[in-house]
Amino acid sequence: MKISLLVAASAGLLSFLSPCVLPLVPSYLAFVAGASLGDLRRPARATRRALVLNALGFIVGFSLVFVAMGAAMTVVGGWLLGYRGLVQKVGGLVIILFGLYLIGIVRIPFLMRQARFPLSSRPAGVLGSGAVGVVFGAGWTPCVGPCSAPS
Numbered sequence: 001m002k003i004s005l006l007v008a009a010s011a012g013l014l015s016f017l018s019p020c021v022l023p024l025v026p027s028y029l030a031f032v033a034g035a036s037l038g039d040l041r042r043p044a045r046a047t048r049r050a051l052v053l054n055a056l057g058f059i060v061g062f063s064l065v066f067v068a069m070g071a072a073m074t075v076v077g078g079w080l081l082g083y084r085g086l087v088q089k090v091g092g093l094v095i096i097l098f099g100l101y102l103i104g105i106v107r108i109p110f111l112m113r114q115a116r117f118p119l120s121s122r123p124a125g126v127l128g129s130g131a132v133g134v135v136f137g138a139g140w141t142p143c144v145g146p147c148s149a150p151s
Contacts, residue, residue, distance in 0.1 A: 053126050057128075058132060061135075066137060
C-alpha cells in the first residue's frame with residue numbers, strides 16, 4: 001500500500017513537472033490570485049485569506065475533473081467489457097478514419113473547429129477560481145494521460 005502511494009505521488013509530481021504543464025502554472029495561479037505583485041510583497045490578512053480561498057477553489061475544481069473522469073471511465077469500462085468484440089472493430093474503424101484524416105484523404109469538418117472563451121477579467125471569488133480549476137484540469141488531461149508518455 002505504501003509503495004503504490006509513493007508511485008502515485010511520484011507520477012503526479014512528474015506529470016506536473018512535464019514541459020506541457022509546468023509553463024502554464026504561473027499564469028493560472030496569477031489569474032486565480034487576482035492580486036498584483038505589490039499586493040503579494042506584503043500581503044494584508046484579507047489578501048492572504050482571499051489567496052488561500054481562491055487556491056482551494058482552484059484545487060477543488062481541478063480535482064473534480066479527475067475524480068469525475070475516473071468514476072465515469074470505471075462505469076463505462078465495465079459496461080464496454082461486455083461488448084469487447086464490437087468495441088475493438090469500431091475502434092479499429094475510428095483509427096483508420098483518423099489516419100485518413102491526418103494524411104488528408106478524408107475531411108471531418110467538426111474536427112476543424114475550435115472554441116474560445118475570451119475573459120477580460122478573472123472569475124470572481126472562490127466559485128470563479130473553481131471554474132478555472134475545472135478548465136485547467138480539462139486542458140491538462142491530454143498531458144498526463146497514458147498516451148502522453150514520450151515514445
